Amino acid sequence: MTHPLSRREALAASLLLALAGCTRPGERVVIPVVPLTRTPTSSQARVLVVTATAGFRHDSIPAAVATFRSLGERSAAFTVTTTEDLALISAQGLAQYDVLVFCLTSGELPLAAEGRAALLGFVAAGGGFLGFHSATDTLSRWAEYGTLIGAFFREHPWVQPGRVIVEDTGHPATEGLGESFTLREEFYTFRDNPRPRVHVLLRLDATSVGASGDYPLAWCRQQGAGRVYYNALGHFAETWADPRFQRQVLGAVRWAAGQVGHPC
Numbered sequence: 615m616t617h618p619l620s621r622r623e624a625l626a627a628s629l630l631l632a633l634a635g636c637t638r639p640g641e642r643v644v645i646p647v648v649p650l651t652r653t654p655t656s657s658q659a660r661v662l663v664v665t666a667t668a669g670f671r672h673d674s675i676p677a678a679v680a681t682f683r684s685l686g687e688r689s690a691a692f693t694v695t696t697t698e699d700l701a702l703i704s705a706q707g708l709a710q711y712d713v714l715v716f717c718l719t720s721g722e723l724p725l726a727a728e729g730r731a732a733l734l735g736f737v738a739a740g741g742g743f744l745g746f747h748s749a750t751d752t753l754s755r756w757a758e759y760g761t762l763i764g765a766f767f768r769e770h771p772w773v774q775p776g777r778v779i780v781e782d783t784g785h786p787a788t789e790g791l792g793e794s795f796t797l798r799e800e801f802y803t804f805r806d807n808p809r810p811r812v813h814v815l816l817r818l819d820a821t822s823v824g825a826s827g828d829y830p831l832a833w834c835r836q837q838g839a840g841r842v843y844y845n846a847l848g849h850f851a852e853t854w855a856d857p858r859f860q861r862q863v864l865g866a867v868r869w870a871a872g873q874v875g876h877p878c
């Protein structure tokens with residue numbers, strides 16, 4: 615559970631504590647540290663899962679939260695804090711985490727300018743950012759968020775079983791999946807094809823839903839010193855309970871936290 619502070623972090627924390635003189639009441643005592651360039655660590659990653667919604671609210675949110683908790687416990691790779699409180703998306707708040715997850719978020723979340731700057735600063739300094747499903751249907755009027763996550767949602771023309779092709783079988787978030795898999799999902803399309811801007815991990819086999827065209831479904835990218843991953847799957851609670859999807863979630867967390875490397 616603990617995350618050892620480097621000497622530099624500890625010094626920064628003590629300076630900050632001296633300045634602030636307090637910690638937040640009602641929580642376990644957590645030393646706020648100023649965001650520094652992060653060094654990938656083999657210790658447990660600290661993951662903040664945000665499920666706030668300002669638009670559509672998915673029934674699968676409880677299943678998603680349970681999946682994150684279960685994967686963290688089973689793998690011992692990460693600890694999980696879940697929240698709907700956007701106040702945690704601040705420089706001080708995010709300094710306590712290695713990975714930020716927008717899990718089934720939606721709509722124009724009331725994230726003020728300070729929070730937006732903190733989110734971008736967190737990633738630039740080496741934090742991991744994961745988005746699932748409607749994370750691309752979130753903050754759609756904020757262009758820099760679109761750049762961060764790779765694309766904005768357009769529509770979901772297909773809610774049915776479809777074949778998903780694994781484009782990069784070597785990424786921690788896809789290894790072990792084989793060349794393709796089939797599942798029932800709400801398959802997204804995006805305002806424009808993110809392929810030129812991202813490293814595509816999964817795409818929809820358009821012929822499997824009676825369509826044609828290129829439809830990336832999961833991807834990763836590097837932003838500053840940080841790692842970004844997005845997966846459009848996750849509409850149904852059944853998806854979150856699917857071991858093939860859980861494998862992707864765990865691999866994505868470990869990659870975003872810098873525990874395992876793979877170029878994107």
Ligand SMILES: [Zn+2]
Binds near residue numbers: 672747748800848
């Ligand atoms: Zn959905």
